[in-house]
Amino acid sequence: xxxxxxxxxxxxxxxxxxxxxxxxxxxxxxxxxxxxxxxxxxxxxxxxxxxxxxxxxxxxxxxxxxxxxxxxxxxxxxxxxxxxxxxxxxxxxxxxxxxxxxxxxxxxxxxxxx
Amino acid sequence: xxxxxxxxxxxxxxxxxxxxxxxxxxxxxxxxxxxxxxxxxxxxxxxxxxxxxxxxxxxxxxxxxxxxxxxxxxxxxxxxxxxxxxxxxxxxxxxxxxxxxxxxxxxxx
Numbered sequence: 001x002x003x004x005x006x007x008x009x010x011x012x013x014x015x016x017x018x019x020x021x022x023x024x025x026x027x028x029x030x031x032x033x034x035x036x037x038x039x040x041x042x043x044x045x046x047x048x049x050x051x052x053x054x055x056x057x058x059x060x061x062x063x064x065x066x067x068x069x070x071x072x073x074x075x076x077x078x079x080x081x082x083x084x085x086x087x088x089x090x091x092x093x094x095x096x097x098x099x100x101x102x103x104x105x106x107x108x109x110x111x112x113x114x
Numbered sequence: 115x116x117x118x119x120x121x122x123x124x125x126x127x128x129x130x131x132x133x134x135x136x137x138x139x140x141x142x143x144x145x146x147x148x149x150x151x152x153x154x155x156x157x158x159x160x161x162x163x164x165x166x167x168x169x170x171x172x173x174x175x176x177x178x179x180x181x182x183x184x185x186x187x188x189x190x191x192x193x194x195x196x197x198x199x200x201x202x203x204x205x206x207x208x209x210x211x212x213x214x215x216x217x218x219x220x221x222x223x
Contacts, residue, residue, distance in 0.1 A: 042201055042213035043157065056210065090156055098209050102147065105156035 004106035006091050012112045015081060021109045023074040023091030029104070031097030032074040034066060035090040037108070043090055049074060050097045081113045116140050118214035120202050125220045126192055134187045134200050134217045142207025146185045148176050149201040151216065157201055160187070189219075197221045 004025045013019050023032065031050045035043035048056035049068040057066075063085075065077040074091055088108045094101035117139045126132040138146065145164035149157035163169055163178035163185060175188040187200055199216040206212055 040216075040218075042203075042215050044213075045210065048210070056208075088154075101209065102159040102162060103211070105158070107156050110154075 004091055004093055004104050006089075006106035006109050008109055009107065010110045010112075012114065013078070013081065014114050015083075017081075018077070018079045020078065021076040021089055021091075021111075023076075023106055024072055025093040025104070025106075026072055027093065027104065028071075029093035029095055030071060031094045031101065032068065033092040033094075033103065034074070034076050035092065036085075037088045037090055047076075048097065055097070078111075081111075083113050086111055086113045116204075116206060116212045118202055118204055118212055120200075120214040120217045122215070123218045123220065125222060126189075128192055128194060128221055128223050130192050131188065131190050132192060132219065134189075134202075134219065136185045136187070136202035136214060138183050138185070138202070138204040138212070138214075140204040140206040140212050143180065144205035144207065144209050146176075146178055147203045147205065147211065148185075148187045149203065151199045151201060153198075160200075192221050194221050194223070 007022045033048050034046040037043045045058050046060045047066040052068045063080050067075040090108045091106040092103040094103045120136045147162050148160040151157040161176035168177045173190045178185045199218050201216045202214040203211040
């Protein structure tokens with residue numbers, strides 16, 4: 001299994017809602033990533049988990065809260081988002097976040113905040 | 115600072131060859147990645163270079179010159195399905211990817 005899966009594919013939420021994005025991989029990878037991508041822009045790194053511990057938080061607002069329940073799962077909890085948070089949210093995984101580690105991306109969740 | 119530069123858009127003809135250039139500046143260097151991204155889809159890995167020289171993989175090749183901070187992606191025998199954005203990304207000293215803005219490649223019949 002060389003796939004990273006993400007649910008849901010699309011999400012529309014109001015600014016007062018609470019929702020979660022989910023990501024799963026069964027490649028035995030120990031590093032998992034959340035990226036945000038706006039149209040015609042490159043992915044922006046949000047968070048990195050390495051061996052289930054948060055290793056990088058790129059100054060992301062607290063309305064985004066990551067969680068890594070186990071080595072295969074990664075969640076992104078969303079609360080009180082703003083319309084400018086509308087974007088494609090990509091999850092990726094790599095062997096261990098070190099050298100030669102290509103990142104495998106999931107299909108993304110397209111988020112619209114109304 | 116850290117920076118990746120690549121052209122915004124390129125156009126090429128089906129069956130031809132195209133070279134997409136990338137220059138990089140990163141804090142430390144742990145390799146250069148190329149990814150392909152079709153509109154509305156996730157990036158997919160194409161190549162990784164950490165040593166100088168050319169890596170060939172089917173119709174796609176990638177070149178790296180560390181002394182010049184320069185890489186290129188060469189696509190041969192272009193097909194319509196190669197129309198996509200091509201993202202160059204450098205791995206810094208923490209192995210984190212510094213992404214370029216992407217080059218949109220348009221293939222014409």
